Amino acid sequence: MSGLTFKLRDASAGRLDLSALVPHKLAGLDMRDIAQIVVGKTRDQVRVGDVFDISGTSGDTLTFVGTTAACDGLGSELESGTVIVEGDAGAYAGRTMKSGRLDIRGSVGDFLAAGLKGGLVTVKGAAGNFVGAVLTGEKNGMAGGTVIVDGDIGERAGDRMRRGTIITRGKTGASAGSRMLGGTILAEGGLGATPGPLLRRGTLIAPSVARMTDTFGDCGRHELGILVIMSKHFSTTLGTLAPRPLPKIVHRFAGDLATSGKGEILLTG
Amino acid sequence: MSTASSTKTAATVNGIAIDDTFAEAFGMSGTGIIITADTAKWAAICATVLTGFGTSVIGCGAECGIDCELSPSETPDGRPGVRVLMFGFSPDSLGPQLKNRVGQCVLTSPGSACFNGLDSPKKLALSSGPRFFGDGWQTAKKLGKKRYWRVPVMDGEFIIEDKAGLTTDAVGGGNLLICGRDRAGLLETTEAAVAAIAKVPDVITPFPGGIVRSGSKVGSKYKGAMASTNGAFCPVLRGAVQSELGPEVIAVLEIVIDGLTSDAVKQSMRVGLKAVIDVGAAKGVTRVSAGNYGGKLGAHHYHLKDLLP
Numbered sequence: 001m002s003g004l005t006f007k008l009r010d011a012s013a014g015r016l017d018l019s020a021l022v023p024h025k026l027a028g029l030d031m032r033d034i035a036q037i038v039v040g041k042t043r044d045q046v047r048v049g050d051v052f053d054i055s056g057t058s059g060d061t062l063t064f065v066g067t068t069a070a071c072d073g074l075g076s077e078l079e080s081g082t083v084i085v086e087g088d089a090g091a092y093a094g095r096t097m098k099s100g101r102l103d104i105r106g107s108v109g110d111f112l113a114a115g116l117k118g119g120l121v122t123v124k125g126a127a128g129n130f131v132g133a134v135l136t137g138e139k140n141g142m143a144g145g146t147v148i149v150d151g152d153i154g155e156r157a158g159d160r161m162r163r164g165t166i167i168t169r170g171k172t173g174a175s176a177g178s179r180m181l182g183g184t185i186l187a188e189g190g191l192g193a194t195p196g197p198l199l200r201r202g203t204l205i206a207p208s209v210a211r212m213t214d215t216f217g218d219c220g221r222h223e224l225g226i227l228v229i230m231s232k233h234f235s236t237t238l239g240t241l242a243p244r245p246l247p248k249i250v251h252r253f254a255g256d257l258a259t260s261g262k263g264e265i266l267l268t269g
Numbered sequence: 270m271s272t273a274s275s276t277k278t279a280a281t282v283n284g285i286a287i288d289d290t291f292a293e294a295f296g297m298s299g300t301g302i303i304i305t306a307d308t309a310k311w312a313a314i315c316a317t318v319l320t321g322f323g324t325s326v327i328g329c330g331a332e333c334g335i336d337c338e339l340s341p342s343e344t345p346d347g348r349p350g351v352r353v354l355m356f357g358f359s360p361d362s363l364g365p366q367l368k369n370r371v372g373q374c375v376l377t378s379p380g381s382a383c384f385n386g387l388d389s390p391k392k393l394a395l396s397s398g399p400r401f402f403g404d405g406w407q408t409a410k411k412l413g414k415k416r417y418w419r420v421p422v423m424d425g426e427f428i429i430e431d432k433a434g435l436t437t438d439a440v441g442g443g444n445l446l447i448c449g450r451d452r453a454g455l456l457e458t459t460e461a462a463v464a465a466i467a468k469v470p471d472v473i474t475p476f477p478g479g480i481v482r483s484g485s486k487v488g489s490k491y492k493g494a495m496a497s498t499n500g501a502f503c504p505v506l507r508g509a510v511q512s513e514l515g516p517e518v519i520a521v522l523e524i525v526i527d528g529l530t531s532d533a534v535k536q537s538m539r540v541g542l543k544a545v546i547d548v549g550a551a552k553g554v555t556r557v558s559a560g561n562y563g564g565k566l567g568a569h570h571y572h573l574k575d576l577l578p
Contacts (some may be wrong), residue, residue, distance in 0.1 A: 163411055182409075182411075184410070201408055203410070222425060223425060224419075224425070224426060225346045225348075225382055225425075225426065225428050226410055226417060226419055226426065226428055228346050228347050229345055229346050229410075229412065229417060229428070230410070230412060232345065232346075232347065233412040233413060237413060262405075262406065262408055
């Protein structure tokens with residue numbers, strides 16, 4: 001595994017936009033070129049070399065050390081390779097990422113994996129609001145790929161999400177799956193209040209829900225073979241990162257009946 | 270007018286004459302699907318109905334059969350299953366057969382689910398008909414590169430994968446013609462050969478029990494009939510036509526083999542021939558031949574002498 005390491009030297013530089021620091025955008029650049037990339041969000045024009053110590057050689061892996069919640073856009077638009085974040089991350093981490101892997105060892109801010117198209121995003125800590133959600137001006141949210149958050153995630157995860165999987169070992173905040181068009185959100189710690197507002201299609205799975213949305217219909221307990229297929233898929237593709245196998249029998253709620261009602265909340269508890 | 274067989278003998282093994290001839294087979298399109306159910310019994314029932322009336326493309330639209338049973342660990346949904354193979358002249362003719370058979374025979378079967386059973390870059394629509402039974406309540410779940418449809422039905426959900434693999438390199442019409450002087454013994458021997466062939470992956474023997482008693486020739490004296498009885502191999506016509514049968518033969522049975530690859534068909538003929546040679550003589554089998562059209566119609570030729578054990 002060859003690659004560059006960016007160690008944050010100056011955490012007082014304000015918010016940083018690190019979306020340019022992904023392997024395919026750095027390919028062909030030497031250290032001097034990389035050091036000149038502007039990452040500051042203010043008129044001060046802060047550059048990579050002003051705030052990071054860079055070491056290593058160009059490759060398919062980038063490692064960020066000592067990052068804070070002010071470091072936005074980590075792994076953004078990633079097309080291949082791996083980005084490892086040894087610290088916290090700010091907003092828009094993994095935004096519209098297409099492939100590859102983003103590992104965040106700390107916690108992450110809002111809009112994690114917003115508009116994700118493919119690849120794998122893992123977070124050791126917690127994630128903010130709008131995980132896998134639609135970005136302003138875009139039509140749909142996450143369209144593929146997998147997000148795994150070990151901690152809790154914030155409100156409205158999967159807003160206008162179309163495809164892919166969001167897994168949290170913790171809980172979701174309120175209104176997970178809002179306006180969702182497809183895909184799966186699996187919250188092993190439970191769903192926050194009023195999940196799935198205006199959910200059109202897609203599946204929310206959890207052992208419990210803080211407060212069920214009024215516009216979901218109780219379909220009763222059912223044995224759903226698709227859950228076995230999903231568990232097998234997770235096990236095959238995620239290995240040790242896979243969630244616990246899902247039970248075959250779940251309590252199904254159909255909704256949001258305020259819209260087409262073809263989505264569902266499956267309670268495993 | 271009676272004549273002896275015009276075909277030379279390539280070898281005589283265990284007292285059974287092996288003709289110096291070849292089976293002539295044709296290129297076909299093939300697909301594989303996996304049927305699962307709550308029990309192996311219901312997976313088998315479903316697969317049996319699905320493959321029914323699937324002996325010959327000439328009259329059935331597709332040639333269908335059960336390739337093998339699958340354990341729960343081998344199926345996508347962890348239930349007992351059966352792998353079914355279907356063959357047709359072309360993808361265009363195979364597609365409607367797949368759609369209609371799955372729609373009428375799998376969707377309807379208690380507890381069933383239907384998945385792709387052939388890894389191939391070429392695909393055939395599998396869910397295109399059955400999923401619309403959901404009347405708008407069908408939903409899809411895409412996992413990796415596979416899309417599964419969930420169709421609400423009276424006993425739960427019918428799950429069907431969106432696409433099935435397709436090969437245009439399949440082969441149809443591998444065959445063995447087994448001749449004997451005792452009808453019961455001939456049937457037992459042919460059954461043993463079919464059982465041996467069933468162990469070869471990627472092949473089916475689409476006729477009843479894997480055996481054909483009505484070997485055919487191309488054409489007929491009657492307008493509109495594409496095929497008619499192969500008089501040269503009908504013992505009761507031995508004295509009336511140019512017969513291929515000697516006086517000792519009172520019955521002939523044929524095994525027709527379709528496979529996803531030419532190698533699979535060849536291997537099937539090899540194990541089938543071995544089974545006949547191993548047990549046939551004691552049961553009155555006298556000769557093994559193969560059907561061809563002079564080598565001008567089919568691209569695949571399997572010479573019996575090359576398949577001897």
